[in-house]
Amino acid sequence: MTVSRSTMDGMDRMDDRAAGAAALKRLRKRRGLSLAAFARVLITIAESLHQPPLPAVASVQRSVARWESAKPTVPDERHQLLLAHLYARTPGGDLALGAGSDFAQYLEVLGLLGEGEQRVADLRTTVLRAATDPGGSMLALLSPEVSAGLAAALHDPARTDERTLAGLASVVADVNAQVGSLPMARLQLLLAPAVEAARRLLNGPVPDPLMAPLREVAVAGMTLAARLAFETRDDTASRALYAEASQQARRLAEPWRQADVHMSHALTNLYARRGLDEARRLVDEAVRAARTGQSALVRARAHALQAELAARAGHKRQARTALGLAWYDMETDHAGDPAPTSFSPGHLRGFEGVCELYVGDPSKAHDRFARSASTLAAPRERVQQAIVRTDQALARIRLGEPEAAAALLHDCVDAASATGGRVPALRLRRARQELVPWRREDWVADLDDHIMDVFGA
Incomplete structure (x- = not known):
């Protein structure tokens, strides 16, 4: 008997939902909570968040049982939020939102149960915003085990391990993912301890095989910190951080990372100062680095920036040439690109629009922007x-x-x-x-x- 693709997909979804229900039950039991005790905890969280009261314990208990059953239902949005606040803290009351935490596992469970990616992302942002309202720090983005490892490494850099570096990298990635969702000043507060930790480890006797991964984390964190400093109008700190990121990037055998730092720095120069000269110098450096780098997408972005600066200076032919190079790199095979989310056709059309705005047809510019x-x-x-x-x-x-x-x-x-x-x-x-x-x-x-x-x- 041949099984259709739709039937197989349906079976896979059923398997995912069963796995999600089992994982949700494991999260509850790991905290030593019976169904009734778990229901009482959710009722208490609802009260602390000043939400309308939940039904009686027995009613909430039945809902929990349905989420964990052989044919589970997905918690509704209200209960999803309450569960998120529960698992955002360890049993001891500490914030823990990073990879390996109960909170991260809970978000994975929602995906297995069939919740959409956007809803899960929005839920994460909501909880992160609430968690950082009282001034939460980077430690909220680390699992307890990684926090302990980081503390040991800062005391003795020779004890730095891959897990600690992965934890620091996840902090940088998490903060970067929240740009546009959380205020820039709040993101600065979350990121600053990660940058300082990377800086201190770079000055210590970290095991040789881990120096390059540590430098990669430092470059990414410092570049993002420089951008956030610019966004919060601290141009002096921004320039210092870009200089530090560039210095570390030059010590990596990955020219695309140098190009990335130069491009971010060029954009802040373009808007913090009126002239184009310094921005153009940085973009030209980015193009030279990107040409020998492994990322076609970073190279496409460098050429796109080069096109924009040429257009702003009134150089139509140079702008067109650079745009052509950007599209050439954009349309190549990106399998294995080390920076797969760094640039997209949508971004490039925006640069096309800027070029048309300055040295072309405003009507075409409008359509490109749209x-x-x-x-x-x-x-x-x-x-x-x-x-x-x-x-x-x-x-x-x-x-x-x-x-x-x-x-x-x-x-x-x-x-x-x-x-x-x-x-x-x-x-x-x-x-x-x-x-x-x-x-x-x-x-x-x-x-x-x-x-x-x-x-x-």
């Missing part, structure tokens, strides 16, 4: 989407549609506020300046009121 923004939907891409939408409004102004541009900028105000990004705010200010000829129009006054309400004076 296509780019429609693909930048992930939480991590919200900052870039806000930038692209603001540039799209600029294109509408140049097309002679200032009122339509102002309508679009209302969305950009909300996006810039939600992400807390400095660059979207700077782009927004520039777009508003282009509306000066229409400053007496009611629709410009409405936009100004919106900006004042969100950003203040």
Whole structure:
């Protein structure tokens, strides 16, 4: 008998759900909680979060039993949140949200039970935001075992092991994933201890085989910290961190990492200062490093940045050439690329739009921006989407549609506020300046009121 693909997929889903139910039961039992005791804990958490009261213990107990049954149901959103807050802390009350924690396992369980990826990501952000409200630190992003290993390594760097470095790398990745979801200042607080830990380990006698992985973590963390310092308007700290990241990246046999540092630094130079010279120098260095690197996607991004700077300087032919090189790298085989999420066609269309805006056709620029923004939907891409939408409004102004541009900028105000990004705010200010000829129009006054309400004076 031949089993159809749809039947096999259905069987796989049933297996996943059964595995999820079993894992959920293991999480409960590992804490020594009976069904009734578990129900009472959820009722207490609901009260502490000032949520409407849950039903009686017996009713909650029946719900828990259904989640753990042979044919399990998925907890509803309210119970998912309560379970998330429960497993975000160890039995001793300490925050633990990183890899290997009960919280991380709980999120995996939700996926097995059939919950969507976006809902799981949103739940993680919600709990991380709540956990860091009282000033939580990087330790919240480490499992207790990794925290203990890190403490031992900081006391004696010779005791550094692969698990400790993986834990530090997961902190950097977790913070990076929350850009656009949590305020930049809060992300700084989460990341700073990881950067300092990497810095201290680099100065100690770490085992030789672990120096390169440690340096990779340090480069990633310092580059992200430099970007966050820029976003929070600390340009001095940002430049120092970029210099430190660049110094460490040069000691790695992976030129694409050097290129990545140079590109991030170039963008902050582009917006922190008015001139293009320093940004162009850094991008040219990035292109040279990327050409000998292993990542075609990083190389594509470097050429795209090179195209934007050429367009801003009015060099149409150079911009077109660089864009062509970027698309060539974008369309190659990316299997095994060491930076698979660093750049995408959606990002590249945004750079195409900037080039058309400065040395081409504003109508084409508008269409490129619209296509780019429609693909930048992930939480991590919200900052870039806000930038692209603001540039799209600029294109509408140049097309002679200032009122339509102002309508679009209302969305950009909300996006810039939600992400807390400095660059979207700077782009927004520039777009508003282009509306000066229409400053007496009611629709410009409405936009100004919106900006004042969100950003203040």
